[in-house]
Amino acid sequence: MLVNKASQEWLLPFAYHSIVFATAQKLVGFHRTHDVPDEQLSQRLSLIHNLYIGAGPEHWPTRGDLLYSNDAWPMTVLCRIFWMCNNLQSLTLLHLDQNKWQRLEYAIPASLRRLVLGPIHGPFHVSHLTKRPQLEHFTSVDSFMRDDEVVDAVAFPSLKTFRRMSNSLTNGVASFCTDQVECISSSSRLERYEIVVCEAGSSSGPVIASIESIIQQITDDPRIGVSSIGSRWEDAIYDEYCDRRRQYFGALLHVTLVGYIQPEHRCVNRIGNASGHLAWGHNQALRLGDPIPTVNHHLRIQPHHRPSLPRLPVHFRQGPELVWPLPDNLPCRTRPTRSGGASLGSRGLRQMGRRGKRVFRRSLL
Numbered sequence: 001m002l003v004n005k006a007s008q009e010w011l012l013p014f015a016y017h018s019i020v021f022a023t024a025q026k027l028v029g030f031h032r033t034h035d036v037p038d039e040q041l042s043q044r045l046s047l048i049h050n051l052y053i054g055a056g057p058e059h060w061p062t063r064g065d066l067l068y069s070n071d072a073w074p075m076t077v078l079c080r081i082f083w084m085c086n087n088l089q090s091l092t093l094l095h096l097d098q099n100k101w102q103r104l105e106y107a108i109p110a111s112l113r114r115l116v117l118g119p120i121h122g123p124f125h126v127s128h129l130t131k132r133p134q135l136e137h138f139t140s141v142d143s144f145m146r147d148d149e150v151v152d153a154v155a156f157p158s159l160k161t162f163r164r165m166s167n168s169l170t171n172g173v174a175s176f177c178t179d180q181v182e183c184i185s186s187s188s189r190l191e192r193y194e195i196v197v198c199e200a201g202s203s204s205g206p207v208i209a210s211i212e213s214i215i216q217q218i219t220d221d222p223r224i225g226v227s228s229i230g231s232r233w234e235d236a237i238y239d240e241y242c243d244r245r246r247q248y249f250g251a252l253l254h255v256t257l258v259g260y261i262q263p264e265h266r267c268v269n270r271i272g273n274a275s276g277h278l279a280w281g282h283n284q285a286l287r288l289g290d291p292i293p294t295v296n297h298h299l300r301i302q303p304h305h306r307p308s309l310p311r312l313p314v315h316f317r318q319g320p321e322l323v324w325p326l327p328d329n330l331p332c333r334t335r336p337t338r339s340g341g342a343s344l345g346s347r348g349l350r351q352m353g354r355r356g357k358r359v360f361r362r363s364l365l
Contacts, residue, residue: 015047016045017049017050017249018241019048019050020053021052021053022054022064022066023066024065024072024073024074027066027078028074031074031080034084046084046086046087048085048088049087050088050089050241050245053078053092054094054095054096057232058232058234066095066096067095068097068120069097073097073100079106079107080107086111087109088109088111089114090112090113090244091112093117094118096117098120098122099122105130106130106131107130107131109133110132110134112133113133114138116138116139116141117138117140118142118143119141119143120142120144121140124140124149124153125149125153126153126156127152134158136158136159136160138159138161140163141165141233142168142171143173144173147180147183150183154184154190154193155186155187157189159187160189160192161193161194162192162194164177164195164196165198166195166197166198174195174211178214178215181224182219184223184224185219190223191223192225193224193225194225196227196228196229197228198229198231199229199231199232208228211226
């Protein structure tokens with residue numbers, strides 16, 4: 001499919017934000033394409049925020065070959081990808097041999113905030129990560145951890161939640177996690193230590209109650225919790241990856257238009273007093289959407305003379321923002337829509353000045 005440069009730049013965040021690597025061939029091919037002298041290609045890895053690496057859940061038609069104790073894992077390629085993903089925030093790394101994790105510790109990016117490892121991930125010390133990411137959420141799946149590893153994790157200054165997941169109540173992992181709740185007292189910053197029993201059926205209720213009773217005998221720390229889910233941990237972890245992807249796409253489509261108007265241009269104060277407020281000011285960015293009492297108003301984006309750019313129905317939303325520049329030669333007009341919002345198109349109430357700078361801001365949820 002052929003698209004112009006502006007459309008391509010617009011679509012790149014969608015394509016790169018969340019990526020699944022279930023096969024070694026896909027990992028190697030991706031690395032071969034992007035780890036090149038061409039900065040335009042290599043810099044795209046900075047758009048990656050959410051990675052899922054490892055064989056998929058068992059119900060997938062083709063799970064992939066990145067399985068435990070499989071020699072197919074391209075470790076050098078994996079290190080190079082981690083090294084270049086300098087904005088990576090969430091990493092799910094499954095089925096990696098426990099003896100290979102230490103080869104990756106130096107490459108884990110400093111931007112990482114969420115990490116999922118397992119099953120049987122081997123020795124893990126947050127403090128051993130060379131780039132010192134400010135990890136906030138760590139999930140250990142079906143893995144035994146030594147007491148010193150648990151203490152190292154819960155005492156890490158930025159860690160907020162520590163979750164232990166297991167598919168079975170009989171393999172000893174759940175009871176081992178229960179015994180280690182005493183290690184939580186060494187941290188005053190940890191917000192939650194959670195033991196999650198997966199594939200919990202109707203017969204697992206008494207066993208879970210027994211675990212809770214044992215924890216109460218050891219400590220009354222309210223940060224410790226036990227929960228159960230009916231699905232396997234593989235499905236739950238993949239669903240969480242998909243949720244982060246959907247959340248980002250939803251945030252990307254909650255777009256705020258901001259106008260920078262030169263002093264010599266007269267500007268419109270507000271359009272639509274009761275709904276879909278559009279505010280402009282002299283030499284300052286005024287956010288469209290702040291006064292909106294609900295999120296049910298719509299904005300259509302269609303820069304003038306650029307019919308190839310997609311029209312995106314979006315909702316107004318408040319929150320932190322990222323700047324998304326548009327070319328300065330795109331004249332934009334605004335007009336109310338039947339839904340009570342505003343439309344950005346070729347006809348409207350007011351055209352911005354030629355010297356006005358337009359930017360899109362993506363509101364994050």
